[in-house]
Amino acid sequence: MKTKKLSRLFKFIKPIKKRKFSSFVLLVVILASYFLGALSSFAFNKLVLQVNVGEGTVIAEQGINLSKIQAKVLPQKGYKVKIKWSDLGKKMIEDGVIDEKKLANAIFGKDEIPPQFKKYLDGSKQKEIIVDETTAQFWVDLFWGLGLANKNPILEGGSMIEGGNTANFASTGGWTLGKQEAMSLYNKFSYIPLSQEQQKRVKEITDGVYRPCCGNPTSFPDCNHGMAALAIIELLVSQGKSPKEIYRDLLTFNSYWFPQTYLDIAYHFEKNGINYSSVDPSKILSKTFSSAMGYQTIKRQIGEVAWPVLQGAGSCGA
Secondary structure, X not given: OHHHHHHHXXXXXXXXXXXXXXXXXXXXXXXXHHHHHHHXXXXXXHOEEEEEEOOEEEXXXXXXXXXXXXXXXXXXXXXXXXXXXXXXXXXXXXXXXXXXXXXXXXXHOOOOOOHHHXXXXXXXXXXXEEEOOOOHHHHHHHHHHHHHHEOOHHHHXXXXXXXXXXXXXXXXXXXXXXXXOHHHHOOOEOOOOOOHHHXXXXXXXXXXXXXXXXXXXXXXOOOHHXXXXXXXXXXXXXXXXXXXXXXXXHHHHHHHHOHHXXXXXXXXXXXXXXXXXXXXXXXXXXXXXXXXXHHHHHHHHHOOOOOOOXXXXXXXXX
């Protein structure tokens, strides 16, 4: 009797064991799939994604939005920079620093300056200027002429004078938009008078600000962008702007003069979890990031990032 009962009990338990075993196997499979999926997702997020856009390839790490970065660096509306331009354009034309027809041909391919730019050359009391993709070349050329012709100690000594090669730099020998040759205009006119304290501030800022076309600080303005940046700093210091405001405004100009460079630098920060908009402009403009060598180091770290086609003024010629 006991034997029969044990036999029936064994028959009942056996399927339960099978069912428990099957459930256990199923649970292991589910957990394994989950962890493998999570691991794959983690690995995927670390991989570089390539998305074809037209003829180029946008390369970005997972989670980085290139359009948002571009909007931070180069907003569609551009920037309004508060600079009292006054009659500087008119003075430069009267003094032969700028030949209006040459300027028009170089930038616009015609003999006349368009009305929206003419107001900066006719003596109108302009209190701000717009910097965007369409005005970048105009401003680099206008400030280049101003930096070249304005009398300042930075042009009277230091690297621009040492070695006797002053006339052979890109910022001097490359200036072809005046009514006279560059060296007859060099360091000649007192367009931006500065106090001793203001000049000291100009020197401090120019020593720490770089541009991606070379490895020199703005205190050695051997190219057009350097000479233009020098003029901007002189003008903003003379008008009482703080160093913080000057660095911010200067980064604005640099960004439109070298759009690819500053988009890549912004990408570098965002890739490392840093909001580009929160980075101190003086840090971005330093040798570490904005010099030719600094930028190349960043470029090697991030690789190629194909941004939309942009207009700009990256060339060091007129």
